[in-house]
Amino acid sequence: xxxxxxxxxxxxxxxxxNSILTSKVxxxxxxLNPTQDSTQFSKSQxxxxxxxxxxxxxxxxxxxxxxYQDTLSNGLRVxxxxxxVPLVTLTLQIKAGVRNESFQMNGIGHFLKKLRARGTEKxxxxxxxxxxxxxxxxxxxxxxxxxTTFQIEVQPKDLAKAIDILADVSLSSKFNKNFIEEQRxxxxxxxxxxxxxxKFILENIHYTAFRDHMIGQPIRGNQISVxxxxxxxxxxxxxxxxIAPRMILVATGSVNHEEFRGLAEKHFGNVKNNGRDIxxxxxxxxxxxxxQIRDDDVDMSHAGIFYLAPSWNSEDxxxxxxxxxxxxxxxxxxxxIINHPHLQYNYLHxxxxxxxxxxxxxxxxxPYSDTxxxxxxxxxxxxxxxxxxHACLKATRKATNYVMEAEKYRARNRYYNDLLNNNDLFSQGxxxxxxxxxxxxxxxxxxxxxxxxVADARYLEKVYTNWLWDCELALAFYGPIFTQVRLxxxxxxxxxxxNQV
Amino acid sequence: MIRxxxxxxxxxxxxxxxxxxxxxxxxxxxxxxxxxxxxxTESQKFPSTVNIGIVIQVGTRDDPIGYLNIYKELFLKSRxxxxxxxxxxxxxxxxxxxxxxxxxxxxxxxxxxxxxxxxVIPALKHxxxxxxxxxDTSEAIxxxxxxxxxxxxxxxxxxxxxxxxxxxxTLGIRCPxxxxxxxxxxxxxxxxxxKFTAEKTTIAATGITDHKTFESLVAESFSNLDKGRLEFNPxxxxxxxxxxxxxxxxxxxxxxxxxxxxxxxxxxxxxxVIKSIIGDGGGFNIGGPGKGMRSRTFTKFLIYDFLKxxxxxxxxxxxxxxxxxxxxxxxxYAEYMPEIILNELYDLAYIQEEExxxxxxxxxxxxxxxxxRSLSRLEDLAKNCAFFYNTPDEFGYLKKISQVSVEDIxxxxxxxxxxxxxxxxxxxxxxxxxxxxxIYKRMGRK
Numbered sequence: 001x002x003x004x005x006x007x008x009x010x011x012x013x014x015x016x017x018n019s020i021l022t023s024k025v026x027x028x029x030x031x032l033n034p035t036q037d038s039t040q041f042s043k044s045q046x047x048x049x050x051x052x053x054x055x056x057x058x059x060x061x062x063x064x065x066x067x068y069q070d071t072l073s074n075g076l077r078v079x080x081x082x083x084x085v086p087l088v089t090l091t092l093q094i095k096a097g098v099r100n101e102s103f104q105m106n107g108i109g110h111f112l113k114k115l116r117a118r119g120t121e122k123x124x125x126x127x128x129x130x131x132x133x134x135x136x137x138x139x140x141x142x143x144x145x146x147x148t149t150f151q152i153e154v155q156p157k158d159l160a161k162a163i164d165i166l167a168d169v170s171l172s173s174k175f176n177k178n179f180i181e182e183q184r185x186x187x188x189x190x191x192x193x194x195x196x197x198x199k200f201i202l203e204n205i206h207y208t209a210f211r212d213h214m215i216g217q218p219i220r221g222n223q224i225s226v227x228x229x230x231x232x233x234x235x236x237x238x239x240x241x242x243i244a245p246r247m248i249l250v251a252t253g254s255v256n257h258e259e260f261r262g263l264a265e266k267h268f269g270n271v272k273n274n275g276r277d278i279x280x281x282x283x284x285x286x287x288x289x290x291x292q293i294r295d296d297d298v299d300m301s302h303a304g305i306f307y308l309a310p311s312w313n314s315e316d317x318x319x320x321x322x323x324x325x326x327x328x329x330x331x332x333x334x335x336x337i338i339n340h341p342h343l344q345y346n347y348l349h350x351x352x353x354x355x356x357x358x359x360x361x362x363x364x365x366x367p368y369s370d371t372x373x374x375x376x377x378x379x380x381x382x383x384x385x386x387x388x389x390h391a392c393l394k395a396t397r398k399a400t401n402y403v404m405e406a407e408k409y410r411a412r413n414r415y416y417n418d419l420l421n422n423n424d425l426f427s428q429g430x431x432x433x434x435x436x437x438x439x440x441x442x443x444x445x446x447x448x449x450x451x452x453x454v455a456d457a458r459y460l461e462k463v464y465t466n467w468l469w470d471c472e473l474a475l476a477f478y479g480p481i482f483t484q485v486r487l488x489x490x491x492x493x494x495x496x497x498x499n500q501v
Numbered sequence: 502m503i504r505x506x507x508x509x510x511x512x513x514x515x516x517x518x519x520x521x522x523x524x525x526x527x528x529x530x531x532x533x534x535x536x537x538x539x540x541x542t543e544s545q546k547f548p549s550t551v552n553i554g555i556v557i558q559v560g561t562r563d564d565p566i567g568y569l570n571i572y573k574e575l576f577l578k579s580r581x582x583x584x585x586x587x588x589x590x591x592x593x594x595x596x597x598x599x600x601x602x603x604x605x606x607x608x609x610x611x612x613x614x615x616x617x618x619x620x621v622i623p624a625l626k627h628x629x630x631x632x633x634x635x636x637d638t639s640e641a642i643x644x645x646x647x648x649x650x651x652x653x654x655x656x657x658x659x660x661x662x663x664x665x666x667x668x669x670x671t672l673g674i675r676c677p678x679x680x681x682x683x684x685x686x687x688x689x690x691x692x693x694x695x696k697f698t699a700e701k702t703t704i705a706a707t708g709i710t711d712h713k714t715f716e717s718l719v720a721e722s723f724s725n726l727d728k729g730r731l732e733f734n735p736x737x738x739x740x741x742x743x744x745x746x747x748x749x750x751x752x753x754x755x756x757x758x759x760x761x762x763x764x765x766x767x768x769x770x771x772x773x774v775i776k777s778i779i780g781d782g783g784g785f786n787i788g789g790p791g792k793g794m795r796s797r798t799f800t801k802f803l804i805y806d807f808l809k810x811x812x813x814x815x816x817x818x819x820x821x822x823x824x825x826x827x828x829x830x831x832x833x834y835a836e837y838m839p840e841i842i843l844n845e846l847y848d849l850a851y852i853q854e855e856e857x858x859x860x861x862x863x864x865x866x867x868x869x870x871x872x873x874r875s876l877s878r879l880e881d882l883a884k885n886c887a888f889f890y891n892t893p894d895e896f897g898y899l900k901k902i903s904q905v906s907v908e909d910i911x912x913x914x915x916x917x918x919x920x921x922x923x924x925x926x927x928x929x930x931x932x933x934x935x936x937x938x939x940i941y942k943r944m945g946r947k
Contacts, residue, residue: 058614060548060708066521083524084546085873087866133795134855136862138870155866253873406593413595417612420550423875444519451514 054456057449058416064444068257069436074273075245078264079432079442080257088253089153090166091429095437096241097146099215100279105233106214107221109143111187112234116141118179121172128169135161139169140426145206145215146368149433151426156254160263167267171242175234187226198362201304201377201476208291209306209373209474213284236276244271250432252425283370288472290488294481299381300359301479305392305491306375307468312367312438318451319463320365320374323399325418326411327363327376346407347398351391357381358388369438373474374467386484389475393494400465403457415452419445470496522547529882529892530712536699536728540716541886543707543878550612551708552875553621554883555629558701560605562671563734568692569602574641575632575689576600584631587624596621598628604663604672605818606887610879615710618718626722630697632689654747654927655810655829658754662825663816665743666758666923671736672818698729705883707875736821740921742937746930752809753832753932757842758825758923760916764817765889770901771913772815772824775849777860779826781812795859801845807834808841819888824917827925835934839924843944846918850911857907864902918944 052058069079101108119125132139135158142149150170154162203218210216220226249268251260286308310316330352352358359379366373376392422428422445435443473492477485524547531541561569577588577598591598596611609629613621660675667673702723709715738760747754762768780796782803802811810829816822826842871877885893922937935943 052616058616060545060550060615062520063522063548064519065547066523084526085524085869087869087873129795133859133863136859136864136866138866153866153870155862155869410593410595413593413614413617415595416614417550417595417597420548420614421612421875423547423549423873425873441513444521446519447514447517450517 052453055450055454057446057453058420060420061416061449062446064446067432067442067444069442070257070261072244072265072269074269074271075243076264076268076271077248077436078250078261079248079436080251080255080260081428081432081442082251082255082257083253085253085425086156087153087425088156088159088162088251088255089151089425089429090159090162091248091250091252091426091433092150092166092170093248093250093430093433093437094148094150094170094242095146095246096148096237097144098217098219099146099213099284100241101214101217101237102279103214103217104225104228105221105230105237106217106225107187107219108225108229108233108237109148110220111183111226111229112173112237113141113143113148114187115175115179115183115234116169116173118183119174120168121174122168123165128165131161131165137162137165139165141169143219145219147434147437149430151429153253153425159251159255159260163260163263163267171268171271175231177231180229180231180234184226184229187220188223191220191223191226197300197302197379197478198377201302201478202364204291204293204476204478205304205306205373205375205474208289208476209286209308210284210371211287211289213282214279215284215368215371240275242271243275244268244273247271248433248436250429250436252428252432284368286371286472286474288474288488288492290473290475290485290491291477292481292485293476293478295478296480296482298479300379301381301388301477301481301484302377302379303389303392303478304375304377304474304476305389305396306364306373306474307396307471309365309372309374309467310367311370311372312434313369314367314372316463316467317367318448319455319460320367320372320467322408322411322415322452322455322460323374323464324363324365325414326399326403326407327395328414329363330358330361332358332360348391348395351394352378352388355380355387355391361388361392367438375474389477389491390494393491396464396468397495400461400469403460403464405457408455408457408460412452412455416449419448468495527707531886531890531892532712532716534699534716534720534724536724536726537702538699538719538723538726539703539886539890540712540719541703541705541882541892542709542712542715543705543882544712545708545710549708549875551615551618551706552610552612552879553618553625554608554610554705554879555625556606556608556703556705556883556887557629557697558606558703558731558887559696560603560607561674562604562736563696563732564692565674568689569607571641571689572632572693573600573602577628579632584627587627590620590624591628594621598625606884608880608883610876612876615708618715622718623722630693630726632693654749654752654754655812655827657745657927658756658827658829658925659812659814661743661925662756662758662814662823662923665741665925666738666760666823667736667821668739668741671734672821673736694727695729697726699723699726700729700731701887702726703883703887705879705886707879707882736818738821738823738921740923740937742924742926744926744928747927748929749927751832752829752928753835753838753934754827754829754925754927755835755838755934756825756827756923756925757839758823758925759918760920761815761822761824762817762913763820763822765819766822768909768913768916769817769822770898771905771909772817772822773864774857774860774902774905775824775910775913776813776815777864778849778852778856779811779813779845782810797845797849801848802828802841805830805834805841807831823923825923832928832932835928835932839935839940840943843918843940846914850907850914852907852910854907857905857910861902861905865899868899868902919946 065081065083067081071077096109098109117125119128123131135154138153140151150166152162152166206216249264309320327348330349352361357380361376361378363376378388378392380388432442475491527544527546529541529543533539579585594613594617596613598609598611601608611625664673664675669675704719706715761772778797780798782798798811802808808828808830812827814825828838830838881893885891924937926934
């Protein structure tokens with residue numbers, strides 16, 4: 001077979017092929033006539049799609065919105081990123097999550113989140129609901145492994161009212177015993193709901209990966225720990241964590257920083273700046289392990305295959321952000337055909353496409369302050385449940401050996417699109433709060449783009465080899481899995497050459 | 502060098518100086534190609550991706566056979582290598598393409614960097630319009646039919662509102678099972694050639710720096726489309742009854758629909774406010790502050806112990822609209838349910854200003870949330886231009902919402918009560934529920 005490589009910047013690409021050795025080919029003298037019978041990865045020319053050179057970022061990404069930051073006298077950090085959007089979103093992030101709870105009262109953060117709806121010192125439950133709906137506010141509280149986030153979105157004219165409600169709910173909620181008992185009933189009933197299987201798998205992955213550390217415990221707690229929650233326990237938890245140095249307040253949208261700072265000082269200036277000793281700062285230890293939950297009553301088998309990954313401030317953080325976009329996600333309706341062009345540069349999709357009755361796949365990169373997880377979630381009908389974890393392990397091992405230039409370009413373009421499409425005030429506020437907490441500064445998107453633009457495929461391979469080659473795994477399986485799941489050692493063998501698939 | 506650049510998010514990148522700029526007010530421009538393709542663009546508010554939306558004014562109301570469902574199965578799945586090269590371009594450039602088949606149009610959107618537009622536009626045009634009829638049309642039909650899973654009862658209730666209201670024609674055409682018709686190999690191709698024409702095509706983009714440049718890129722690819730002509734099959738609201746016998750643990754699923762306003766009618770804003778006042782939900786465990794707990798669903802409807810779920814719908818199309826309320830409850834109390842709906846709607850005529858303002862504030866905030874999202878603005882731009890060659894005026898819409906008064910609500914309620922009703926009931930065969938004639942009689946209507 002003869003090959004003609006395209007005479008354009010892309011001719012610099014190394015295009016590996018199963019049937020053609022490119023290293024000895026003079027691109028200008030060979031011609032390839034692709035046919036329908038061409039093997040999956042025997043490449044013909046790529047079209048010239050004007051790919052940017054390494055180190056060059058798209059013009060749009062060179063620009064960032066103005067950003068302002070202050071610290072109040074009590075240590076609370078205040079930041080804003082104004083824009084002309086006719087809304088304003090306030091994000092209050094507190095460094096208090098599951099990892100700061102105790103085993104006895106695991107789930108207290110989530111319990112507290114539900115309790116806040118029941119009223120504060122200034123407002124009864126119905127008054128709180130009325131005040132929010134009268135100004136058309138969207139209000140949300142989210143508890144996570146390391147953070148609790150309060151967010152409220154209103155029209156700019158209602159900024160003062162919004163910050164008053166935010167301060168009231170976060171700092172002055174009522175925790176009387178009747179409310180606590182009512183909420184306990186509701187929380188225990190909620191624990192029996194496992195409809196969100198994806199969340200269920202992720203909870204189990206954390207549990208098996210970080211045994212004996214609170215970060216591995218479920219956010220909602222369990223039947224025993226929720227029963228142990230007391231009024232004193234709640235007050236202790238709040239006294240320890242709801243202190244100014246652990247808080248960040250961010251405003252995005254139509255806001256004036258000076259006015260916002262003044263309101264923050266008025267409502268949050270009295271928050272105390274010290275509390276009792278806190279727990280949860282010890283580093284979690286990743287334990288290679290596997291958890292299986294058999295349930296023959298469900299149709300689909302679900303699997304989580306996860307690896308230890310870099311933390312937020314690790315030097316390999318961006319490389320793994322690229323890896324997550326490289327792996328992407330898979331939906332049969334969109335991707336399910338052999339020889340589909342997506343598959344030509346995505347081995348994972350090719351292997352999933354060969355599995356009958358495959359459900360869905362998502363890849364995740366979940367960094368924390370001192371650890372992280374990278375991995376895959378996959379679901380299939382029961383008889384194919386054997387093959388999905390193998391495809392995920394194969395694809396991850398392949399990334400440690402060889403990252404195609406085309407894969408790198410696709411991941412990079414996806415990253416650029418993600419950076420440019422982040423125009424939702426809620427997610428902007430959360431992003432700023434996370435960056436201020438973990439990286440101690442706002443990272444402009446031009447800097448992220450610059451770092452990504454120089455990502456070299458060979459360097460990425462080295463990073464992935466360091467983390468993902470011959471390493472321990474955290475595995476979770478759920479569903480009618482009786483005949484499908486293998487021993488941990490079998491899966492562990494797929495992370496190196498000892499167990500070829 | 503590479504290692505130093507890519508790693509370490511802690512420390513600022515050496516010698517990197519971000520450019521801080523404020524965002525600015527965007528402007529909208531529109532134009533038409535000589536063959537009738539409409540183009541509308543919104544300039545950048547702030548440097549971002551370019552979002553491209555394409556509307557083709559062919560929807561399920563024009564497709565009783567179900568060709569569009571086969572089209573959706575075959576979209577981006579051609580086995581022909583030349584086609585796959587176009588898909589490859591879209592994939593490598595990080596474009597995530599979404600295709601929606603709706604009642605009045607199909608809508609495709611994607612996003613890319615502005616530098617990549619000259620590659621994306623031809624690839625998109627090829628992917629959308631050059632769907633050759635491959636031999637596996639029958640495979641696509643089989644796949645589509647196999648995916649038609651039994652709906653939940655609540656989905657059935659929602660999905661029967663329009664077929665009942667429009668007697669299964671135009672806006673009421675249900676998603677068909679494509680087994681009855683024997684399709685020839687070129688039937689799909691003929692359908693696409695006839696329907697996917699230049700006059701029916703609108704291309705919208707947000708985040709553009711220059712409208713003329715975008716227009717010339719579009720012209721290179723789209724100027725060879727057949728002009729075609731715009732056809733319009735007006736929808737006629739008829740009302741009617743649909744009843745299906747089911748056995749579901751003593752529950753009844755019931756929906757009552759009324760003729761409402763089309764998208765550009767004056768009362769469209771009023772129906773939007775009515776929907777916001779009623780809200781929807783089921784059970785008091787769901788929700789919390791700021792989650793609609795003060796809507797009439799919770800303050801009036803769910804006070805009745807035998808009701809489990811309440812939902813309100815406001816379907817607005819170019820030339821017609823339907824407003825509907827559905828209830829799920831115990832079938833023992835079935836005979837009271839139509840009366841509950843009508844009484845609570847009648848009660849809206851005496852709404853207080855505080856409650857009305859609360860509903861308006863919620864709509865305003867939701868509209869502004871959509872306004873900040875470029876994909877929502879893109880869809881708004883594309884559809885306004887497609888159907889009316891208008892530039893959407895979000896703030897004009899919000900002004901209309903703010904001007905809705907109690908008198909407007911009373912007028913709309915009167916129009917609803919004097920229209921033909923649509924009633925959808927899913928319950929046990931022995932359950933007695935008043936039919937429409939009985940309901941009209943009780944209302945004093947002829």
